[in-house]
Amino acid sequence: MNLLQKILLIEIWKGLFLTLKKMLFERFVTIQYPEKDKVIPAPGFRGRHALVRDPNTGDTLCIACMRCVRVCPSQCIKVEYEVDKETNKRRVVKYEIEALRCVYCGYCEEVCPVNAIVLTEFFEYVGFTRDEVFFTKEKLLANWDEFIAKAKRPYLNPFWKPRGIPEKFLPVRKRNFTGV
Ligand code: SF4
Ligand code: SF4
Structure with a gap:
């Protein structure tokens, strides 16, 4: 990494851009459990x-x-x-x-x-x-x-x-x- 890249914090901006891109344009892979999006188990699931x-x-x-x-x-x-x-x-x-x-x-x-x-x-x-x-x-x-x-x-x-x-x-x- 050259001096100019260090001064301009290029890697940090890259990381922030990636975070923003994931937040704004991609589908969430996590769910708000247990508030919503509860998982419905498959029929025959063996629970309590x-x-x-x-x-x-x-x-x-x-x-x-x-x-x-x-x-x-x-x-x-x-x-x-x-x-x-x-x-x-x-x-x-x-x-x-x-x-x-x-x-x-x-x-x-x-x-x-x-x-x-x-x-x-x-x-x-x-x-x-x-x-x-x-x-x-x-x-x-x-x-x-x-x-x-x-x-x-x-x-x-x-x-x-x-x-x-x-x-x-x-x-x-x-x-x-x-x-x-
Ligand atoms: S109590 Fe649990 S371990 Fe025992 S037979 Fe039933 S499911 Fe299997
Ligand atoms: S003891 Fe009761 S629950 Fe267990 S197999 Fe016999 S009838 Fe079913």
Whole structure:
């Protein structure tokens, strides 16, 4: 760089010109998050866990088959149940997911025979403590309530289809947000 270029600050002017050109004539590649331009995840995005609430009982659809517990590679799902002596059916008393250990593989929702556990498209969740991302049954049901209240389209996981189960037996996959 010669002396004249140094005196006239040529390199600085070049930089300023480049900045102005980018600002005035080129499309922004960044977005004003979270104020606007929120990203809409692709269908089937695996986000925050939720237990689908049965609109008839108000409780979870889970039948405590324990498949999700067995399949989870992170072993972060814990389910406890009791057996109804009259009907001999299982009733979930505890359902917990330690989300910090989850790898969002989706195996739990894939293996669930009644579509009780889902990974919603909701991705904006953080916490300052472990407890805030430790999901109990009540939190998981509330997660579903919040998801269906805020989501802009019906829950649909296009990649989810258990083998051997006809389409007409997939109630939740087709269910809309009102749970009807
Ligand atoms: S998404 Fe995978 S790692 Fe996470 S809870 Fe489900 S099975 Fe476990
Ligand atoms: S969430 Fe589904 S796979 Fe897991 S225990 Fe309940 S019914 Fe079984």
